[in-house]
Amino acid sequence: MLIDARKLDDDSVLQGDICIVGAGAAGISIALDWLHNSTNIILLESGGFDYSPDVQALNDGQTTGQKYYPLQSSRLRQFGGTTAFWAGMCTQLDEIDFKTRDWVADSGWAFSKSELASFYARANEILNIMGEQKLHHYIDSKYASRSINSNKVWNKLWQHSNARFGRDYRQEIVKAKNITLVTHASVVNIECNSSISKVVSLETKNHSGKTHKVTSKKFILAAGAIQNARLLLASRSQAKNGIGNDFDLVGRYFMEHLEVDSSELWLSKPFDASLYTRQESRLIASAEIAIQEKIQKQYQILNGTVSLTPLNYARLVKPRIQTWRDKDPRKAMRTMLSDWSAASRIVNAKDTSPLNAYQLSTRLEQAPNRNSRIQLLNDKDSLGLAKVKLHWQLTELEKKSLRAIQMIVAEYFGEMNLGRVKLSPFLTSDSSANDFGDLSGGWHHMGTTKMNQDKTKGVVDTNCKVHGIADLYIAGSSCFPTSGSANPTLTLIALSLRLSDHLKRDLSV
Amino acid sequence: MSSATDVAFDDALKFISLSPPPGFLINIGQRYLYRRPWESHRGLLTGLLLNDVSLSEQGASSEINAKIEMDFADSDIVEIDGWLLSLTEARQYALLSLSDSQG
Numbered sequence A: 001m002l003i004d005a006r007k008l009d010d011d012s013v014l015q016g017d018i019c020i021v022g023a024g025a026a027g028i029s030i031a032l033d034w035l036h037n038s039t040n041i042i043l044l045e046s047g048g049f050d051y052s053p054d055v056q057a058l059n060d061g062q063t064t065g066q067k068y069y070p071l072q073s074s075r076l077r078q079f080g081g082t083t084a085f086w087a088g089m090c091t092q093l094d095e096i097d098f099k100t101r102d103w104v105a106d107s108g109w110a111f112s113k114s115e116l117a118s119f120y121a122r123a124n125e126i127l128n129i130m131g132e133q134k135l136h137h138y139i140d141s142k143y144a145s146r147s148i149n150s151n152k153v154w155n156k157l158w159q160h161s162n163a164r165f166g167r168d169y170r171q172e173i174v175k176a177k178n179i180t181l182v183t184h185a186s187v188v189n190i191e192c193n194s195s196i197s198k199v200v201s202l203e204t205k206n207h208s209g210k211t212h213k214v215t216s217k218k219f220i221l222a223a224g225a226i227q228n229a230r231l232l233l234a235s236r237s238q239a240k241n242g243i244g245n246d247f248d249l250v251g252r253y254f255m256e257h258l259e260v261d262s263s264e265l266w267l268s269k270p271f272d273a274s275l276y277t278r279q280e281s282r283l284i285a286s287a288e289i290a291i292q293e294k295i296q297k298q299y300q301i302l303n304g305t306v307s308l309t310p311l312n313y314a315r316l317v318k319p320r321i322q323t324w325r326d327k328d329p330r331k332a333m334r335t336m337l338s339d340w341s342a343a344s345r346i347v348n349a350k351d352t353s354p355l356n357a358y359q360l361s362t363r364l365e366q367a368p369n370r371n372s373r374i375q376l377l378n379d380k381d382s383l384g385l386a387k388v389k390l391h392w393q394l395t396e397l398e399k400k401s402l403r404a405i406q407m408i409v410a411e412y413f414g415e416m417n418l419g420r421v422k423l424s425p426f427l428t429s430d431s432s433a434n435d436f437g438d439l440s441g442g443w444h445h446m447g448t449t450k451m452n453q454d455k456t457k458g459v460v461d462t463n464c465k466v467h468g469i470a471d472l473y474i475a476g477s478s479c480f481p482t483s484g485s486a487n488p489t490l491t492l493i494a495l496s497l498r499l500s501d502h503l504k505r506d507l508s509v
Numbered sequence B: 001m002s003s004a005t006d007v008a009f010d011d012a013l014k015f016i017s018l019s020p021p022p023g024f025l026i027n028i029g030q031r032y033l034y035r036r037p038w039e040s041h042r043g044l045l046t047g048l049l050l051n052d053v054s055l056s057e058q059g060a061s062s063e064i065n066a067k068i069e070m071d072f073a074d075s076d077i078v079e080i081d082g083w084l085l086s087l088t089e090a091r092q093y094a095l096l097s098l099s100d101s102q103g
Helices: A025-033 A053-059 A081-085 A113-127 A132-146 A165-175 A225-234 A293-299 A329-349 A396-415 A489-506 B004-016 B022-035 B042-050 B060-073 B087-101
Strands: A002-004 A013-021 A041-044 A061-065 A153-160 A179-183 A186-192 A199-205 A211-221 A258-267 A285-291 A304-310 A357-364 A373-380 A386-392 A419-423 A472-474 B077-080 B083-086
Touching (some): A013 A179, A013 A199, A025 A041, A025 A081, A025 A113, A025 A165, A025 A489, A113 A489, A153 A396, A165 A179, A186 A225, A211 A225, A225 A386, A258 A396, A293 A396, A357 A396, A396 A419, A396 B060, A396 B083, B022 B077, B022 B087, B060 B083, B060 B087, B077 B087, B083 B087
Parallel strands (some): A002 A179, A013 A041, A061 A386, A211 A472
Antiparallel strands (some): A153 A285, A186 A199, A199 A211, A285 A304, A304 A357, A419 B083
């Protein structure tokens, strides 16, 4: 069923068994898991099915610290969420990403990777990508002679999902008898009982000036890592620091993936790099050079992977942090793509052989850091919700890791007598510790409601339930204790499906 | 006028050519010795380069190439002007720079 909240009577009350806030990858994945069930699901979406400038403006906020994209254009507010313009890159976290590493403060998940195995398999289906076994067979059959593997580095495989949740799952969701999709319903407050141990209702507003309430047995915030934290922090009429924030953790530990041109690889022998460059049309899978777990431990570094781009093209492309500056995500996207197209035209027009050299770009995990955080501003959006400030803060561990990864990759290509690596200027030994060059983010927001069984160390428990609140859960990458270097969508869907299974057990469905 | 980026680019092109211009390698060698002045002796460098090289039928060149690959395997690498080079090859360039300066 579909309801446009702008057409509902003012002060209406919607009642369900499970209320999901946010119809992006996490929220829709959970809703799909309850299809054709007697449980009444209410799926709240802030926007509609198409882009709306007024709704998108609700994401507006400030950024400080490490240079970042405008918050307004870093996520999409519409049914299907940011999958409407994502690159579709999917890969699992590594075993090490779940482990407690003594050189990474606040690292470690409450469970190992094996806990997510069955949920990854279900997430693959939602994202329309292959299982691990089939993927390896595909790569082996197509790229058998091109694999990098040694005691220092290995091939981390990626798939490129063509899933667009808004396009692919709209009809299924709207037609489901037990699911009520409510568009133009932006949550502005979480109302709890007097002891703040249970959610009573959610208050929603829209640009038609109407206010509604939603009651439910269970509530799931699935609005993205910035918005999940924002909703908890802004619901402060009953708790001065916000809901679930007794230990000042909500909004802290914001993590992104560091993506940066980190060095150049100059080859002295032929090397077919096509598996690593993502330049094939209709790309299905690709690989990045990853660092073996024992080497990460030996160097005491964060996890990261390296991709290759032909240098004659890469030298012409501006860093994304420079081109993605517009608050309108459509314009920001156009500017970035125009830059890429212009570079391609120049390269294709030149009647010269390509250089036997590649730009190495590193995708790096960010260390958990409580000072990297989301906070509320006094300024409010058009629906009266406090805007947020993102303070993105990196540390010397990220810098050390970026540099070490180039050394390890250089060692591999040197040992194979294939070529030599030259560091980007911001990574040379005489660069300053806080120089990160033209570092970009992956538009991946994580960690702001981190998971930990200890309520003094995490906002949610291992079932993604907010500590101290009986019926409030959080889905998505905001629950990640650490980020790994893998793009988060596949894992956040797997984690959301794990939450869904927990709720089925809890509700005896 | 060439920019700093253009100059670095040209340097890189020289580096991967089959016969790098001696000037480029000499510059690398000089930068190496600037950081390790105690190695600024032809005899010392020669000894370090050939210390564990047996002059087999294949010749010292292939032995040194193998030593370079072993350097990378053992993480014996040095950074010079951003280049990540094996210790052995950096010493080769240092020796070249001393030979050049001493005629």
